[in-house]
Amino acid sequence: MLTMNNVSKRYTHRRSDVYALHDANVEIGTGEFLSIVGPSGSGKSTLLLMLGGMLSPTSGQVTLHGTSLYDLSPNERAKMRKQHVGFVFQGFNLVPYLTALENVMIPLFLTNAAQETQESRATELLQRVGLGDRLDHKPAELSIGQQQRVALARMLANDPQLILADEPTGNLDPETSSIVLAFFEQFISEGRTIVMVTHDPRAAERARRKLRIDGGRIIEDAGIKARIVA
Numbered sequence: 001m002l003t004m005n006n007v008s009k010r011y012t013h014r015r016s017d018v019y020a021l022h023d024a025n026v027e028i029g030t031g032e033f034l035s036i037v038g039p040s041g042s043g044k045s046t047l048l049l050m051l052g053g054m055l056s057p058t059s060g061q062v063t064l065h066g067t068s069l070y071d072l073s074p075n076e077r078a079k080m081r082k083q084h085v086g087f088v089f090q091g092f093n094l095v096p097y098l099t100a101l102e103n104v105m106i107p108l109f110l111t112n113a114a115q116e117t118q119e120s121r122a123t124e125l126l127q128r129v130g131l132g133d134r135l136d137h138k139p140a141e142l143s144i145g146q147q148q149r150v151a152l153a154r155m156l157a158n159d160p161q162l163i164l165a166d167e168p169t170g171n172l173d174p175e176t177s178s179i180v181l182a183f184f185e186q187f188i189s190e191g192r193t194i195v196m197v198t199h200d201p202r203a204a205e206r207a208r209r210k211l212r213i214d215g216g217r218i219i220e221d222a223g224i225k226a227r228i229v230a
């Protein structure tokens with residue numbers, strides 16, 4: 001469903017050019033749970049952003065469902081992202097002055113659905129992550145683990161087939177991390193695909209396939225790959 005062909009990203013610095021990613025080739029099948037590991041500065045975030053249509057490669061192609069993402073106009077690419085991709089960040093990126101319900105409704109504002117439909121959908125999503133009794137809480141009134149679950153509910157709002165996660169357990173204690181990882185297992189069993197950048201060995205262990213990056217190069221690609229479904 002997602003491929004990178006000979007993808008490089010070069011940043012031009014004053015003294016020299018840096019390849020954040022060098023000639024990456026990856027094929028990710030529907031239903032895969034893939035982790036990306038490697039030292040800080042090795043190119044993990046660069047890879048994730050390019051997979052999500054958020055950062056243009058210097059050369060090479062990224063395709064999602066057979067569509068070359070960076071041959072699309074920025075508007076078309078944004079539309080593709082909204083239809084297929086959900087993001088989870090380490091810092092949750094919740095809006096502090098909005099309630100949990102309103103935060104989850106953000107992606108739904110852009111749909112034409114009636115206000116009540118948006119509200120009931122957001123309520124269901126918060127119930128799904130165990131926060132049905134926290135709809136009107138603002139992020140600061142929730143524990144860190146609860147904030148991450150609000151972020152998961154918001155990520156699910158557009159029913160993404162592809163979930164991209166950057167250090168999703170990075171701010172969480174072991175107990176809360178395992179709750180988030182259990183949700184990831186559920187998302188996989190629903191047929192979604194997850195690509196997760198992580199420093200957390202326990203999180204990396206849960207993924208079936210592990211990609212190791214060092215110095216902008218993929219140096220290891222191990223584990224179970226799903227049958228590739230374009």
Ligand code: ADP
Nearest residue numbers: 011018019020039040041042043044045046047
């Ligand atoms: P990681 O996520 O593994 O920590 P990154 O993908 O963030 O690594 O960065 C890879 C390399 O690219 C690093 O050397 C970093 O300094 C460089 N880099 C990342 N973003 C930029 C940018 N916007 N401008 C210049 N260099 C960048």
Ligand code: ADP
Nearest residue numbers: 133134137138139140141142143144145146176
């Ligand atoms: P946890 O033990 O799950 O990390 P806390 O001890 O921080 O959570 O909070 C316990 C409960 O109290 C949580 O369910 C949270 O929703 C609620 N809570 C925490 N802080 C506030 C607050 N400032 N206002 C309202 N509810 C809060």
